[in-house]
Amino acid sequence: MSAIRKVVTARILVGSLSLLVNATGASTESIYSPWWGTDCHSVHPETLTKGVIQSNGYVSFRRFPVTPESIDEAPRSIAVFDRGITFRLDGSRFTASWRDAHIQIRVVPLGAYHSAVAMTVLVNDRVVGDGVFGNMELTCWRPLEDLIERYSPGSITGSPPRPHIPLHDQNGNVVPEPPQH
Secondary structure, rough: HHHHHHHHHHHHHHHHHHHHHHHHOOOOOOOOOEEEEEEEEEEEEEEOOOOOOOOEEEEEEOOOOHHHHHHHHOOOEEEOOOOOOEEEEEEEEEEOOOOOOOOEEEEEEEOOOOOOOEEEEEEEEEEEOOOOOOOHHHHHHHHHHHEEEEEEOOOOEOOOOOOOOOEEEEOEEEEOOOOOO
């Protein structure tokens, strides 16, 4: 095969792959939501109540940028507990049960170091909200992720991997991980 044919064949192959990626909607850009997590907490008590660990997590989201029109807008929130997930958005509140609903959480890492995530929630194959429910810092996501995995294993896709090696300081000493609240 001549050198010119190899170059032409390679260009056609690259062009075909580019069209395939664009046609399937694959993108290297993450989708950001204007809703950002502003308050989060998680409770992991070790005591048993009627044989069930009573744990819960909560994240409140605020839409940015804040404008005079949006200053009084109600925040969004997601609350995870042993019976399901409660959502607040658009002034309404509803709860999806782990038993009665098919709940899926899709997460897309954001930033060069995956320091935040964009979260999309589907309940019975319907998106909750207007696409991406909201973005949150990774430190806020991890406790929520732990709770969701406890109550509905395998319902999360796309979460960034947890590091399996301990962090070290500049002297080579192991840096302890901060406690998860």
